[in-house]
Amino acid sequence: MPILREAPKEAEIVSHRLMLRAGMIRQEAAGIYAWLPLGLRVLNNITRIIREEQERAGSVELLMPTIQLADLWRESGRYDAYGKEMLRIRDRHDREMLYGPTNEEMVTEIFRSSVRSYKDLPKNLYHIQWKFRDEVRPRFGVMRSREFLMKDGYSFDLDAAGARVSYNRMVVAYLRTFARLGLKAIPMAADTGPIGGDLSHEFIILAKTGESEVFCHSDYLEFATPEATVNFDDAAELQGLVDRWTSLYAATEEKHDEAAFAAVPEDKRLSARGIEVGHIFYFGTKYSESMKAYVTGPDGKDVPVHMGSYGIGPSRLAAAIIEAGHDDAGIIWPDAVAPFKVGLVNLKPGDQATDAACDDIYAKLTSQGIDVLYDDTDDRAGAKFATMDLIGLPWRLVVGPKGLAAGTVELKRRDGGAAEAVSIDSALARLIG
């Protein structure tokens, strides 16, 4: 693990600094990063949770390629409209290609090639794939990179009412996803931008270092996350949850309405910095009409399907989670995304009893499926503690000769609480829980 003691100069925001210092990422070109082993573990934890909640909501995973044909984008009219953020490529035969910045066109092509009847609807297809947007000035590390990982999902319904149910399904899935990632995300009405359409929400988390100002009713922070037992086939239940989560004032700067905000009781008016962690759209028949994605309806007539798209950026989320959870010493990972659950610190490598105790603890924890990072380097204790604080694992377990002589090890939570001297058995019991 390549740990940096000094904050790199080029990093303007705390997540970028901490990710570089903790050896999570390495810049390979402007806005293009390699994910080092520690960073990849976090990224995989994030995508695992996203997948679980997508599957629970009935979405089906596929995997579209990164390189697309320009002609596909000419069908929707977006090839010329997209501008310089699209990375345009010519292959050896001088065919016009592009590195996909999003996949509405391609998924519509896949849909129209295989679905013909309303009986096969609704469908929600998602994938998790690398995208490229050629930002003019990439910065903030993986928060605004050019090559980034994205979960993008697409819903297909017979009509607007069905599409609304699909949209609500994703609102609920996203609320659950962000909560499991340890984040309080609030859906806020948003502009649709180049995706098009007439209904859209951004999911915003509050963080002091957020990129933009947001305004909302503070009760949102106390709202309960929808349960895992939500019936995703029950349109009324979904609508009830979405109604509740959109009942109070919440808006980004772009959509902010001073008058409406003034109607919020003064002690509930929350204005804070926010980070966008998800963005969902309903855009009706925008793509299905131009690209001829029709299904036969119950009356035997062909109609264009109603579509929505649903995006979360796992690479961006890794940074957003750090923006929302850190202190002066480093990262504070939520348990669900931490690269390891436990940091095991051997205070005197080479000491037979200490080594044996550490090996035994390591074996017992890993045999229970608990991820342990074992520090048996020769660094001094202070440096080891600083490294553990920097990389922010939920638990720190320190083993040294003095403690062992008294029958104890030292257990500490990264997110607060004092270090406690406890017996090895009691430490194991708490970690295995």
Added chain:
Amino acid sequence: MPILREAPKEAEIVSHRLMLRAGMIRQEAAGIYAWLPLGLRVLNNITRIIREEQERAGSVELLMPTIQLADLWRESGRYDAYGKEMLRIRDRHDREMLYGPTNEEMVTEIFRSSVRSYKDLPKNLYHIQWKFRDEVRPRFGVMRSREFLMKDGYSFDLDAAGARVSYNRMVVAYLRTFARLGLKAIPMAADTGPIGGDLSHEFIILAKTGESEVFCHSDYLEFATPEATVNFDDAAELQGLVDRWTSLYAATEEKHDEAAFAAVPEDKRLSARGIEVGHIFYFGTKYSESMKAYVTGPDGKDVPVHMGSYGIGPSRLAAAIIEAGHDDAGIIWPDAVAPFKVGLVNLKPGDQATDAACDDIYAKLTSQGIDVLYDDTDDRAGAKFATMDLIGLPWRLVVGPKGLAAGTVELKRRDGGAAEAVSIDSALARLIG
């Protein structure tokens, strides 16, 4: 699942035909494919097994980006040497980039930025990422595509002797990987090509439809796969395994030596078609010297590290596994990579008892972690059986009113054996095993 009844005309080889017909993949451009849900499940099973065997052998996973800087490749001298297979790209600021066809340069850059001492060696870093090679005439589906998934690993050692141990470690890991994928792969001495270096093996599987002729001693087909208990830190044990697996004659067409082959006993001379499923290289200090990846040795002097690289193509493997396992009716998946273990066929959807029995079986199997594909469509029985044969799941379980009246369902292995009428309990017991 978009099943095609007819073989698509453009598909020249059986794996391509069957993958298109079974709805595993869809072509999005020449040599560029989307992985539909069924195909993605296979691809994920393949990468899971690769990861498990890499981790067992001590490799550490990271994830490098797809887009690389041209300047990085100028350091090694390969930017100009690589030719038209490299997809060259200019970004909005007219910087020269490329879509990585392989990652020797980038991983060397990552290594040199963080490892300074021989004490941190050996290291083996791998990633599983999409690559691009702009084949002049892409064909054979995902067997020779332009955008393809690749596991590429890279070893770093202080000297040639250490690098040999790292190389052997990967030989053993690859033998285990291919065996778990249901393949008999034989390591054959190979040319090093544009990677460079002086030691290289291709792993070849035999398949009637293979791309090239190979020649080997037939005893290789009976060799036992190295056990999971191999000690990957024991250089002598590794060398013994590699010696055994390279003791007999085995060569591709390029390296074939008629005289040496003639020395193989006549009844053991096997000449057959083969498919390359892995390729490994030792190339010494080729990249570390040109790119200045030095470590301080035990004597305090800086020396360039010795490197090797190790590639497996999971997307190509999906096709190779089909080439090695199919019949006239369709694919025959090895259990470990099958997209589902069981195909459950409801012969009379709408019939209350049949539906109830199917629902009950489905619930019991999935609660045990068994992946079940449930066919409750209105197709006639013959069409359902043909689809199940086409997609090649290991087990077919057929439930119909007649059988139920007699207290039985019908269980059948895809890879042979007759359909057996058994009780539901006994079917469940055999599937849950």
